Amino acid sequence: MSLTVASKTARRKVNEGIVTVKAANCIPDAREERNEMQRVYEVMFIVRPDTQDEEVDKLIAGFEATVTNGGGTVRSTEKMGRRKLAYLVRKFSEGNYILLTIEADGQLVHELERRLRVSEPVIKFITVRMDEEQKRLDKIKAIRATRKKLSAQPVAPAEDTEAHAAAEATPASA
Secondary structure: OOEEEOOOOOEEEEEOOEEEEEOOOEEEOHHHHHHHHOEEEEEEEEEOOOOOHHHHHHHHHHHHHHHHHOOOEEEEEEEEEEEEEEEEEOOEEEEEEEEEEEEEOHHHHHHHHHHHHHOOOEEEEEEEEHHHHHHHHHHHHHHHHHOOOOOOOOOOOHHHHHHHHHHHHOOOOO
16 A cells, blocks of 8 residues: 655654654555445436437536546436426426436545536436445345245135134034
């Protein structure tokens, strides 16, 4: 692991002919640490409804380039089409939904969110970390798998239920 000197002022001491260099505030290089923490994110953003398809394609290509240039990968891009919004957003009641699934680190996602925030055609966006969501879903599935299913239990034989019903129907007199 390489080290980067955060302070340019390094003191040199000469002690009995030996030169000692003390580097103040040595920190690990952040570029090497970034590759280890690649996580999966879904980024959904809504583009203004009056934006042309060519402009939307150019906008998506720009966001994909941001991800790939930053060291991440784009897993999928899905145009979900024009949909009605639940409430007015910047005086728009409709918008074009786009879903990007990316694999990146936190700093790259932060940069992508910054670009989404400052781009004029984007009216709303949300980023969700999917590896945590997948972990949660796997846990729920494991809990459900351990539960005893009522439909998997055998049904009581029909003879016993008929005999039991007949015994209840005859009054016990004796």
